[in-house]
Amino acid sequence: MTVNPAHTILWPAPHASGAVDATVHVPGSKSVTNRALVLAALASEPGWLRRPLRSRDTLLMADALRAMGVEIEEGVGPDGTGEFWRVIPAGLRGPATVDVGNAGTVMRFLPPVATLADGAIRFDGDPRAYERPLHGVLDALRALGARIDDDGRGALPLTVQGGGALEGGPVEIDASSSSQFVSALLLSGPRFNQGVEVRHTGSALPSMPHIRMTVDMLRSVGAQVDTPESGGEPNVWRVTPGALLGRDLTVEPDLSNAQPFLAAALVTGGKVVVPDWPSRTTQPGDRLREIFTEMGGSCELTDYGLVFTGSGAVHGIDVDLSEVGELTPGIAAVAALADSPSTLRGVAHLRLHETDRLAALTKEINELGGDVTETADGLHIRPRPLHGGTFHTYEDHRMATAGAVIGLAVEGVRIENVATTAKTLPEFPDLWTGMLGV
Numbered sequence: 001m002t003v004n005p006a007h008t009i010l011w012p013a014p015h016a017s018g019a020v021d022a023t024v025h026v027p028g029s030k031s032v033t034n035r036a037l038v039l040a041a042l043a044s045e046p047g048w049l050r051r052p053l054r055s056r057d058t059l060l061m062a063d064a065l066r067a068m069g070v071e072i073e074e075g076v077g078p079d080g081t082g083e084f085w086r087v088i089p090a091g092l093r094g095p096a097t098v099d100v101g102n103a104g105t106v107m108r109f110l111p112p113v114a115t116l117a118d119g120a121i122r123f124d125g126d127p128r129a130y131e132r133p134l135h136g137v138l139d140a141l142r143a144l145g146a147r148i149d150d151d152g153r154g155a156l157p158l159t160v161q162g163g164g165a166l167e168g169g170p171v172e173i174d175a176s177s178s179s180q181f182v183s184a185l186l187l188s189g190p191r192f193n194q195g196v197e198v199r200h201t202g203s204a205l206p207s208m209p210h211i212r213m214t215v216d217m218l219r220s221v222g223a224q225v226d227t228p229e230s231g232g233e234p235n236v237w238r239v240t241p242g243a244l245l246g247r248d249l250t251v252e253p254d255l256s257n258a259q260p261f262l263a264a265a266l267v268t269g270g271k272v273v274v275p276d277w278p279s280r281t282t283q284p285g286d287r288l289r290e291i292f293t294e295m296g297g298s299c300e301l302t303d304y305g306l307v308f309t310g311s312g313a314v315h316g317i318d319v320d321l322s323e324v325g326e327l328t329p330g331i332a333a334v335a336a337l338a339d340s341p342s343t344l345r346g347v348a349h350l351r352l353h354e355t356d357r358l359a360a361l362t363k364e365i366n367e368l369g370g371d372v373t374e375t376a377d378g379l380h381i382r383p384r385p386l387h388g389g390t391f392h393t394y395e396d397h398r399m400a401t402a403g404a405v406i407g408l409a410v411e412g413v414r415i416e417n418v419a420t421t422a423k424t425l426p427e428f429p430d431l432w433t434g435m436l437g438v
C-alpha cells in the first residue's frame with residue numbers, strides 16, 4: 001500500500017469553522033472482511049466478498065492466505081457494486097511466511113488455519129505484535145494436537161508445523177485478554193477432525209459482540225455452532241466438524257471507523273449521514289447510536305443509512321466499554337471536550353492493544369492541557385480548556401482518529417503519523433477533509 005509521505009510526519013488536524021454537514025461513505029468492516037476471508041479460504045467451494053475493506057490489516061490477511069495456497073482474485077463489479085474479491089480455496093500448504101503486521105485478527109485467526117496446512121508456516125510481525133497476547137491460542141492449539149515452535153514466551157515470532165489436519169476436541173482457555181482467542185479457535189473449528197469445544201475459564205471476557213460476529217458468520221456458511229445464548233453452558237462454544245459453503249457476502253461499512261465522523265457531528269453540533277448503516281449487525285460500533293445519544297446527539301436510522309445530529313452540547317458519560325473496547329479512544333476524545341466529567345470502565349485489556357491505549361490517551365490529552373487519569377480498568381476524564389500541540393499516535397490508528405476529533409474543536413493540533421490510519425482506514429485523511437469541505 002502506498003503511504004503519502006506527508007502523512008507520516010505532522011498532519012495539521014483541520015479545525016472546524018462551523019457545524020459539519022456531510023455524507024460519509026465509510027469503507028467495509030475490518031472484522032467482517034478478515035473473518036470472511038478466513039471462512040472463504042476454509043470452504044469447500046469458491047466464494048465472493050463484495051466491498052471488502054482494503055487496508056493494511058485486510059491486505060495482510062489476504063496475502064497470508066495466498067502464501068498458504070489460496071487464490072484471491074480482485075475485481076470491480078458492475079453498476080456501482082464496488083470492488084469484489086473472489087476467494088478460491090485450495091489445499092493449504094507450506095512452507096510459507098506470514099507477516100501479521102500489528103493485526104490482532106491476523107496474528108490470532110491464522111495459527112489455527114496453519115495447523116491445517118501441509119508444511120511449516122512461519123509467523124512474524126511488527127515489534128508491537130511480539131508483545132500482544134497470543135498464548136491462549138497457542139496453548140489451546142497444542143492441547144488440540146498442534147506442533148508449534150516459539151521461543152518459549154508464547155508469542156511471536158513462531159512457526160506452526162502444519163500437519164495437514166488437526167485432531168481438535170474440547171479445550172480450556174483464558175481469553176480475558178482478548179476475545180480473538182475464542183474467535184480464532186471457532187473459525188477453524190469446523191475443519192478440525194473432531195470440531196472444537198472452547199471453554200473460557202478466566203475472568204470477564206471482553207468484546208462479546210465480536211464473538212457473536214464469529215458465530216453468526218460461521219452459521220452463515222453452514223457451520224453448526226452451539227453457544228451460551230443458544231441454550232449451552234455459560235462460556236462454552238461448540239463447533240461441529242463439517243464442510244463450509246462458499247458464499248456471496250457484501251461487507252457492511254466499518255461502524256467503528258464511522259466513529260470519528262459521528263463524533264465530528266457531535267462536537268460541532270452538525271450532521272453526518274453514514275449510508276448503508278446496517279439495521280441489524282453484530283458490529284460493536286452499533287453501540288455508538290446509544291453512547292453518542294447519551295453524550296448529546298440524536299440518531300435516525302433510515303433505509304438509506306444513519307443520520308446522526310449533534311445538539312451543540314456534549315455531555316460526559318459513565319459507561320462500561322468492555323463489550324466495545326475499540327470505541328474507547330474516540331469516546332475519550334469526545335469526553336475531553338464535554339461539559340461534564342466521564343468515567344470509561346471495563347477496558348483494562350486495552351493496555352495490550354495496538355499500543356497501551358489507556359496510557360497513550362492519558363498522556364496525549366493531558367499534553368494538550370487536559371485532565372485524564374488512568375484507573376485500574378479505564379479512564380477518568382475531567383474536561384478542561386485544551387490548547388494546540390502535537391498528538392502522538394504510537395502507531396495506533398484509533399489514536400490518530402481520536403486526535404483528529406479533538407483537532408476539530410481545538411486549534412493547532414498536529415497529528416504525528418496520521419498515515420497509521422492505514423491499518424483499517426487508509427482513506428481517513430481524505431474522508432476527513434472531504435467531510436469538512438477543505
Ligand SMILES: O=C(O)C1=C[C@@H](OP(=O)(O)O)[C@@H](O)[C@H](O)C1
Pocket residue numbers: 030031032104105177178179180183206207210325326349
Ligand atoms: O475479533 C475482532 O475482529 C476484534 C475483537 C476485539 O479484540 P479484543 O477482544 O482483543 O479487544 C477488537 O478490539 C478488535 O478491534 C477486533
Ligand SMILES: C=C(OP(=O)(O)O)C(=O)O
Pocket residue numbers: 102103104105326353354398424
Ligand atoms: C484492537 C484493534 O485491532 P486488532 O484487530 O489489531 O486487535 C482495533 O482495531 O481497535
